[in-house]
Amino acid sequence: MNAREKAYVRPVDFRDGRVDMSHGAGGRAMAQLVDELFLAALDNPWLRKLNDQACFAPPAGRLVITTDSHVVTPLVFAGGDIGSLSVHGTINDVAMAGARPLYLTAGFILEEGFPLGELRRIVESMAAASREAGVPVVAGDTKVVEKGKGDGVFITTTGVGVVPDGVEISAERARPGDAVLVSGTLGDHGVAILSKRANLDFETPIRSDTAALHGLVAAMVEAAPAIRCLRDPTRGGLAATLNEFAQASGAGFRIRERALPIKPEVHAACEFLGLDPLNVANEGKLVAVCAPDDAAKLLAAMRAHPLGRDAALIGEVVEDPQRFVQMETRLGGWRIVDWLTGEQLPRIC
Amino acid sequence: MRYVDEFRDGTLARGIADRVAHEVRPDRSYRFMEFCGGHTHAIARYGVVDLLPAQVRMIHGPGCPVCVLPVGRIDNAIALALQHRVTLCTYADTLRVPASGKTSLLRAKAAGADVRMVYAASDALRIAREHPQREVVFFAIGFETTTPATALVLLEAERAGLGNFSVFCNHVLTPAAIAAILEAPRGAAAPALDGFVGPAHVSCVIGSAPYEPFAAKYAKPVVIAGFEPLDVMQAVRMLVRQVNEGRHEVENEYTRAVTRGGNARAIAAMAETFEPRPTFEWRGLGEVAGSALRIRDRFRRFDAEARYGIVYRPVPEPKGCECGAILRGAKSPSDCRLFGTVCTPENPVGSCMVSSEGSCAAWYGYGRFRDAARTA
Numbered sequence A: 001m002n003a004r005e006k007a008y009v010r011p012v013d014f015r016d017g018r019v020d021m022s023h024g025a026g027g028r029a030m031a032q033l034v035d036e037l038f039l040a041a042l043d044n045p046w047l048r049k050l051n052d053q054a055c056f057a058p059p060a061g062r063l064v065i066t067t068d069s070h071v072v073t074p075l076v077f078a079g080g081d082i083g084s085l086s087v088h089g090t091i092n093d094v095a096m097a098g099a100r101p102l103y104l105t106a107g108f109i110l111e112e113g114f115p116l117g118e119l120r121r122i123v124e125s126m127a128a129a130s131r132e133a134g135v136p137v138v139a140g141d142t143k144v145v146e147k148g149k150g151d152g153v154f155i156t157t158t159g160v161g162v163v164p165d166g167v168e169i170s171a172e173r174a175r176p177g178d179a180v181l182v183s184g185t186l187g188d189h190g191v192a193i194l195s196k197r198a199n200l201d202f203e204t205p206i207r208s209d210t211a212a213l214h215g216l217v218a219a220m221v222e223a224a225p226a227i228r229c230l231r232d233p234t235r236g237g238l239a240a241t242l243n244e245f246a247q248a249s250g251a252g253f254r255i256r257e258r259a260l261p262i263k264p265e266v267h268a269a270c271e272f273l274g275l276d277p278l279n280v281a282n283e284g285k286l287v288a289v290c291a292p293d294d295a296a297k298l299l300a301a302m303r304a305h306p307l308g309r310d311a312a313l314i315g316e317v318v319e320d321p322q323r324f325v326q327m328e329t330r331l332g333g334w335r336i337v338d339w340l341t342g343e344q345l346p347r348i349c
Numbered sequence B: 001m002r003y004v005d006e007f008r009d010g011t012l013a014r015g016i017a018d019r020v021a022h023e024v025r026p027d028r029s030y031r032f033m034e035f036c037g038g039h040t041h042a043i044a045r046y047g048v049v050d051l052l053p054a055q056v057r058m059i060h061g062p063g064c065p066v067c068v069l070p071v072g073r074i075d076n077a078i079a080l081a082l083q084h085r086v087t088l089c090t091y092a093d094t095l096r097v098p099a100s101g102k103t104s105l106l107r108a109k110a111a112g113a114d115v116r117m118v119y120a121a122s123d124a125l126r127i128a129r130e131h132p133q134r135e136v137v138f139f140a141i142g143f144e145t146t147t148p149a150t151a152l153v154l155l156e157a158e159r160a161g162l163g164n165f166s167v168f169c170n171h172v173l174t175p176a177a178i179a180a181i182l183e184a185p186r187g188a189a190a191p192a193l194d195g196f197v198g199p200a201h202v203s204c205v206i207g208s209a210p211y212e213p214f215a216a217k218y219a220k221p222v223v224i225a226g227f228e229p230l231d232v233m234q235a236v237r238m239l240v241r242q243v244n245e246g247r248h249e250v251e252n253e254y255t256r257a258v259t260r261g262g263n264a265r266a267i268a269a270m271a272e273t274f275e276p277r278p279t280f281e282w283r284g285l286g287e288v289a290g291s292a293l294r295i296r297d298r299f300r301r302f303d304a305e306a307r308y309g310i311v312y313r314p315v316p317e318p319k320g321c322e323c324g325a326i327l328r329g330a331k332s333p334s335d336c337r338l339f340g341t342v343c344t345p346e347n348p349v350g351s352c353m354v355s356s357e358g359s360c361a362a363w364y365g366y367g368r369f370r371d372a373a374r375t376a
Helices: A028-042 A082-095 A116-133 A188-194 A214-223 A237-249 A264-273 A292-304 B010-023 B037-046 B071-082 B092-096 B105-110 B121-130 B147-160 B174-183 B201-206 B209-218 B229-244 B264-273 B297-302 B323-327 B359-367 B369-375
Strands: A062-070 A100-111 A137-145 A153-163 A179-182 A229-231 A252-256 A287-290 A312-318 A325-328 A334-336 B030-036 B056-063 B087-090 B115-117 B136-142 B165-171 B195-198 B222-224 B250-252 B274-276 B279-282 B286-289 B293-295
Touching (some): A082 A100, A082 A116, A082 A153, A179 A292, A188 A264, A214 A292, A229 A237, A237 A252, A237 A287, A292 A312, A334 B359, B030 B037, B030 B174, B037 B229, B056 B174, B056 B229, B071 B087, B087 B092, B087 B121, B092 B105, B105 B115, B121 B147, B121 B165, B136 B147, B147 B165, B147 B297, B174 B201, B195 B229, B209 B222, B222 B229, B264 B274, B293 B297, B323 B359
Parallel strands (some): A100 A137, A252 A325, B030 B056, B030 B195, B087 B115, B087 B136
Antiparallel strands (some): A062 A153, A100 A153, A179 A312, A252 A312, A325 A334, B279 B286
């Protein structure tokens, strides 16, 4: 046998193959999966070195780091899948500091028996999201757990970014008088996911809003560098984000129901499921708080960006030692906008 | 959204509010009870009280199916799931109601019991069909709104001859409960009430006629209203008029859904499958004669109470919990020492803090800023 000739290796069977314990065992099967799947899809100079870590020079400014685990069911939904979601979610968490995201890492926990073809679609979707955002996945890890010990695929991503000097964005900086803005329609992601859950299968044209928001944030920081707070209202929706701002800043929030951008389809779905759209998750929206003088130019900058077309001024920060988030209803009365209790459950009567 | 947004319109609301303000007499107060949790929720969620004049006071009633279920009945259901090892299916909020000994169905589930949340009674039947080796029990709760659905699954189970399905029936009756509020149980003082906002969904099923004897006997006006905020406001206006004119009639604001005779097919299905119980314990109201339903003998093999020999044991209310007085309309949530401190939606002590239709949960989740404004 000629040692110079590369021996034939049967390629990974992405058509009928399934994840087995050997794919996480550190042997040849694992190396082959890394090579033919992860490296092929996510290819970049750092990954290509096949080291256990990625090395890069620290950029000027302050570093930002965040981590996020993704366990969504179903794995594929209208408008995205767990792959794109795991890229967008972590990029957004970095961006909400006003930072420019630089690198991502990804950890996969795969369940024995998971179809390799589905895994490839998820990894390719992840790669496409990473390329589109311009943020490479520079290190990764794969583990396999026995059947029944996972739910198909779990993905943990970590993001590193850099904040320009002079940008100080943090939840405790909200002050009475500040303006509160959202970047677009609320509840799209949660309703798209719920519509595909078992027992709840209903037809809806709603797609998840999953998107990387760092471009929008860059435009916003350029227009109004003194933005005080930014956060993406994911789990718990707008209600949770405003309550977090209120707790951190020691101020109250007042919003107007009439000003909230909500798609009629989302409103209708929430209506018959007994959900409040303010508690429903988003994956491509942000909430911003800024000084009243900055509100007009910030809103204009948001609306000029494709991901902020439906941006709206929804309320203001007020003095309130109780730190309540209150809303003037469409009807003209007032109510509290509270944290979500337990899981979102429909009413029965 | 059509047929919904119209009933939440701010301009129309101001119009009705102006008329109510014009019609109330400045020298008297108007105390109206909204019986249903659906109304309580709508009033709190849309801030309806902000639009009503100070003379009108809304008092929350016991019409929350989860709230009125006594603890002993939840204990029975937990025993079915944990000791008899059945697959227990029920509606969502029921899972979180605190039972004896710091348990709940949700905690029993975490401890390994097979407890499933269903959206419809027919889902429980489907689970029984899909798992013939499992004993499946539907823990049926609710007023006349949910009763017809339970009746239909009993009829279907009989037709299909299902051997592994039964119903633990806890359905209760609205008219008897409204009367019980004015009968002041256990020596407690009856709340001073000038009229009732009558049920929406319940009345779609039973019609408006069953309230007529009540209105005549107790000389209290009843206005049946839909669950949208403008429905409630219009009903308040109609009640104010009846009071001012000294009338006590059953009027129907919810004409787009409720007739005098109700839904004949639903009523027939209920009559075929259920009969009144001599008495039933309600949280807050105590034992109320003729206020609940049990499964007829013809369907005995689908009756979980007979099948598993369920024995009901009354359980005292948690110490300090005012759910009973709140359900009778005798106290409001912020009168309870536990409200918002020991008892919160995350850690409910009493049932009124569990369901979003419960008075305490509605006040906590939507209205408690008003307490702060009052004490400030």
